[in-house]
Amino acid sequence: MNKPWLGQYPAGVPSEIDCQKFSSLKEMLSVTCARYGDLPAYRSMGTAMTFREIDEASRAFAAWLQKVAKLQRGDRVALMMPNLLQYPAVLFGVLRAGMVVVNVNPLYTPRELAYQLKDSGATAIVVLENFAHTLAQVVENTPIRTVITTQVGDLLPPLKRLLTNTVVKYVKKMVPQWQMDSAVDFKQVLAVGRAQSLDDVALTHDDLAFLQYTGGTTGVAKGTMLTHGNMVANVLQVAAWMSPNLNDGEETLVIPLPLYHVFALTGTLSFFSKGAEAVLIANPRDMPAFLKVLQQSRFTAIIGVNTLFRALLDAPGFANVDLSRLKLTVAGGMAVQKVVAQRWNQRAGVPLVEGYGLTETSPVAIANPVTVQEWSGQIGVPVPSTDAAIIDDDGLALALGQVGEIGVRGPQIMKGYWNRPDETAKMFTVNGWMRTGDMGVMDENGSIRITDRKKDMIVISGFKVFPNEIEDVLTMHPDVLEAGVIGVPDERSGEAVKAVVVCSSAALTEADLLAHCKLHLTGYKIPRIVEFRTEPLPKSNIGKILRRELRGEKKAVSA
Known part of the structure; x- marks a missing residue:
């Protein structure tokens, strides 16, 4: 087929990648750890683990799964943790044991957790103790037979580990009471695993690596089967795409998005493959703590979503963050708004490079070249081999x-x-x-x-209206913090535009907002209904506004 997009590829970016370079993620991870050995791979709470240390911890964990837990190749292991050092160690351990990772949002309710564990058939889970109470409520009604609990500071140096775990549990009281008699401590698992032999498991591109859950294009959450071949391909595609801007073994990535989300997962693995250090942010909503980490990290890259970048730009302390080494800012997961892109470029001196994908595409399928000078409003062009x-x-x-x-x-x-x-x-x-x-x-x-x-498109008297466009215009108003746009039934036109808006000023009126919209939108696109709110709009775990919940609220009101 004709591929006009190849003309936009920067010098050095190939049109095709060699998918056979690695037989599996397991091989890729082993080769990378051996190559970059003593360089820092992941940093959390001021402590770094080198590639060699990640390799050793993941080997011990894999051996424990095989020899002590008696799990078999292809068994599913759930991970229920935020961005901590334990995450990559466990993730790599599951993969090198020949098992399948099932990523779980730690904030799930008992019902949501039980559904995913049952649907995936996961027989083991690693859970941060802060969320163990949720698991305890449902574990007996799931296939889970092996529970491993970890505390926030488990991979920190001894004194810091003791202090951190004590403060989290007894001072901040962030660990609700829980009881699971068969639960095993993560530190004990590593200690026992180091004394066990590890059976090498020969994996191919066809073997499953992840069951990554998504709503997809329909309602109920489904397990997306991502193979080692899928993930190797996308890691290589993203690494090749970034190559004009990044140098192997020299970069520092800030990763505030949760690693259990596929965008953060593959993005981080791509940087990992190039020997970069990843600075893990466990809770980016704690803006003072997040800014403190940024001030201490001379980072060269950051990945995030529109809402996160806007929150940073609005935070007073962000003015004190040194961005002099920043080379690359990658935005995905949701549409980037023009006002956010412009403000970021002015503050950071580098553009927001927007990419696009889905859980079903591992996730990156389309992206803007990393050499772009300014945000264009486009998601870009197909990446290599796509x-x-x-x-x-x-x-x-x-x-x-x-x-x-x-x-x-x-x-x-x-x-x-x-x-x-x-x-x-x-x-x-x-x-x-x-x-x-x-x-x-x-x-x-x-x-x-x-x-x-496609399902969010609003049809007004036969005219197609796209909520993204209207949301972008609404957030251009200086007093609008965020906006969600949905279609509501209308007797005359079939549907009408409803805007749900959160403002920074109580002085903003509906008339003011509609006047602003008239400057930028043709008549049928202007909201017919405006609802002001003081509370944040419902969002996904990466900050995407959930229009389906706004629509659900409307249905509930009219029922």
Whole structure:
């Protein structure tokens, strides 16, 4: 097929990557740890673990899973932790033991947790003690047979570990009471595992690496089957894409997004493969602590989402953060708003480089070149070894400039949904395109701009309205902190635009806001209903505004 986007590739970025470079993530991780040995790999709470130390800890954990827990190749192991040093050690250990990682949001309710554990068939879980009370409520009704608990400071130096764990548990009282008689302590697991032999497990691209849960393009959470081949491909794709800006073994990445989210997971693994140090932020909502880490870290890269970058820009202490070494800022997970992109460029001196993907694409499929000088409002072009097209409802490619659904193909595309062949079939066209559920348009250079989620599109008297565009205009107003736009039933036009807005000033009126919208939007796109709120809008675990919850609230009101 014609690939006009290749003309936008920076010098040194290949059109194809060698997917056979590594047989599995296990091999890639082992090679990387051996290559960068004594360099810092991960840093948390002021303490760094080198590549060699991560390798040793993950080996001990893998051996314990095999020899003590008696888990088998292909068994699922759940991880329920924020960004701590334990996370990469456990993650790599599960993979090198030949098992499958099931990432779990630590903030899940008992119902959500029980659903995911049952659906995945996970038989073991590693949980931060702060969240063990949630697991304790449901564990007996799940397949879980091995519970490993860890405390916040478990991989810190001894004195710091004791102090941290004491403060978290007894001073800040962040550990609710829990009881699971069979739970094993993480430190004990590592101690015992170091004395065990590790059986080498030969893995191939076809073996599962992750069951990564997502709502996908439909409602119920599904386990996305990401193979070692999918993940190796995407790590290599992202590493190649970043190569014009980054030097092996010399970079420091700040990672405030949770590693249990696929965007942070693959992004961090890509930096890891290049010998970079990752500074883990366990709770970016604690802005004073987050800023303190930034002030102490001479970082060269940061990845995040629109809401996180806006929160940083609005934080007074951010003015004191040294950004002189910053080379790369990557934004994904949700649409970047123009006002945020402009403010970031002014403050940081580097643009927000927007990328695009889904859990089903491991996740990166499309991205702007890292050499761009300013934000364009486009998500970019397909990354190496990836094809994209704008397709119609029948899966046929549309002409350049036409709006349709974005379809993608490449080695990073999921194997399918866990135990859901019917849902898997719905995601693919007969000619192999994976439907993304996002509407977009491709220009003559192969650059793609998202208009909106297919299911979020509002149709007013036959005209298509995309909430992203209206939200972008609303947040351009200096008194608007955040905005969510949904369609609501309307007798005359079929649907009407409703805006839910959180402002920084009580003086802002509906008339003021609508006057602002009239300057930037044609008549049928202007909100017919404006609802002001004082509380933050509902968001996903990475900060994306959940329009489905706003729609659900509307349905509940009208019921």
